[in-house]
Amino acid sequence: MRDLLTVAEFTIKEAVKRKSFIISNIIIIAIIILGFNVPNIINSFSGEDNEEKTKILIIDEGNIFGSELISLNQDEAEYTYTMSKQDLTQEEIKQKLENEEIDACVRFKKEDGKIKIDYIVKSLMMGESIPQSLIENFQTQYTAAQIEKAGLTQEQLKAMFTEFEVNAIQTDENAGSGNVLVMMLLSIVLFLAIYYCAYQVSTSITTEKTSKIMETLVTSTSPRAIVLGKTIGIGLVGLIQVIVISGIAIISANAFLPEGILDAMFDMSNITVSLGIITLVYFILGYFTYSFLYALTGSMVSKPEDIQSANGPVAMIVIIGFYLSYFSMMNPTSSINKFAAIFPFSSPFCMPFRILMGSANPQEIAISIAVLIITILIIAKVSIKVYSSAILNTGTKMSLKDILKMYKTNDN
Numbered sequence: 001m002r003d004l005l006t007v008a009e010f011t012i013k014e015a016v017k018r019k020s021f022i023i024s025n026i027i028i029i030a031i032i033i034l035g036f037n038v039p040n041i042i043n044s045f046s047g048e049d050n051e052e053k054t055k056i057l058i059i060d061e062g063n064i065f066g067s068e069l070i071s072l073n074q075d076e077a078e079y080t081y082t083m084s085k086q087d088l089t090q091e092e093i094k095q096k097l098e099n100e101e102i103d104a105c106v107r108f109k110k111e112d113g114k115i116k117i118d119y120i121v122k123s124l125m126m127g128e129s130i131p132q133s134l135i136e137n138f139q140t141q142y143t144a145a146q147i148e149k150a151g152l153t154q155e156q157l158k159a160m161f162t163e164f165e166v167n168a169i170q171t172d173e174n175a176g177s178g179n180v181l182v183m184m185l186l187s188i189v190l191f192l193a194i195y196y197c198a199y200q201v202s203t204s205i206t207t208e209k210t211s212k213i214m215e216t217l218v219t220s221t222s223p224r225a226i227v228l229g230k231t232i233g234i235g236l237v238g239l240i241q242v243i244v245i246s247g248i249a250i251i252s253a254n255a256f257l258p259e260g261i262l263d264a265m266f267d268m269s270n271i272t273v274s275l276g277i278i279t280l281v282y283f284i285l286g287y288f289t290y291s292f293l294y295a296l297t298g299s300m301v302s303k304p305e306d307i308q309s310a311n312g313p314v315a316m317i318v319i320i321g322f323y324l325s326y327f328s329m330m331n332p333t334s335s336i337n338k339f340a341a342i343f344p345f346s347s348p349f350c351m352p353f354r355i356l357m358g359s360a361n362p363q364e365i366a367i368s369i370a371v372l373i374i375t376i377l378i379i380a381k382v383s384i385k386v387y388s389s390a391i392l393n394t395g396t397k398m399s400l401k402d403i404l405k406m407y408k409t410n411d412n
Contacts, residue, residue: 003221007229008236011204015237025241029248036252053080056134057096059107061087064115065138065145079134090120097122106134115142183329183353190283191322191349197238198290199311204230205298205387206307223388227380231291238287271356278365279352285372286348290318292379299387317345325350329357342368344375 015021056079058065063085082102093105097120107118117138119130205227221229297310324346328337340350341360347368354360 003225004229004232007221007226008233011230011233012237015200015204015234021237025245028245032245032249033252033256036249036256039258040256054103055079055101056081057093057102057105058083059087059105060085062108062110064108064110065141079137093120106130106138183356184326186279186356187322187326187329187349187353190279190286190352191318193238193242194283194286194290194348195318197234197241197287198294200234200238201231201291202294202298202307202311202314204234205295206301206303224384227292227295227384227387231288231295235284235287235291239283242283275352275356278355281369282348282352282372285369285376288376289344289348289372289379290314292376292383293317296379296383296386299383321345322349325353329353338364342371344372347372 058081060083065083087107088096088105096102096105103121105118105120107120109116109118117130119134293314294311297314298307301307301310321343324336324343325340326349328334328340328350331337337350337354337359340346341354341364351360351365351368355365
């Protein structure tokens, strides 16, 4: 145990002292802070306040919409409207736009039984035209005006345009619910965190095999302690890194984004402390699963430049596991989703968000964790044995045949 802690401590110190580690973290933090400030940066250049509604002047000289705007000036609408029954010249409209009295002008004309619309603004981006939401509002208003001419009151008109509130109810007990976008984004973050941390294990082992540090470790510490110590050390660094970056992202979101914008985009009601704990458990188990695989590939090579090709098969397993869980989220009650939640190479990315969707039962969670632990023990045993035999290999990269032969010899 003492040797294991010594190796873990040494690994942590070496990891945090690397320039690449420091620079990459600074860049990631800067990108996060800058990303959450994008709306503020845009506003500072445009001089606009996104909380203000767009001011629209409606010129309705032909009385197409009647005497009053029935459905357009709702509190939740993104536009405020002013109606004019008198036509204005192009120069007068331009002056109002220049003085920022209005943001746009919509002029209606009825010719040959058709309603023609002139949408007047300062400038349009390439491919931009009158917003579809505006057209829908005008169509609703025109319909209301025609009905009003039939003799209906304002109250009757408003009742006709009542909005529907739709609730989807699922009868399947294991049916999924929640914001799919949130689940997919969190799944990507979890995948990147596990992959990035686990990958560093193979790099660390290969690098130190070519240095004099390995000679000291071999003579004073067992191979088991080296593999486990490095895995735990890099895992702790990665875990702290994820916590710090996540904390900065949360603080930046609350500090720089307009209030309520995240609630409007993402449904975070299902994010609980218990979900955070189970996600942390799967992060740790997923990390150990892939870190021991990368420890195995790190033992196979003797030169750092060979590590990329040696890690290829493991990278394929990681990608297959991630996409298996990613695409199965589309149908959380399907058989493939249940398989992805149990399969050890995809369950770290799938099960936490199957739980988030409310489609996982305690039995499935227990089986998934048990399978992951068994997989970790098997891979760890193989990695330690191969590492014990290959630790002093300074030749070319070993083949799979060499590894199997080495494993059997060590086992005997």
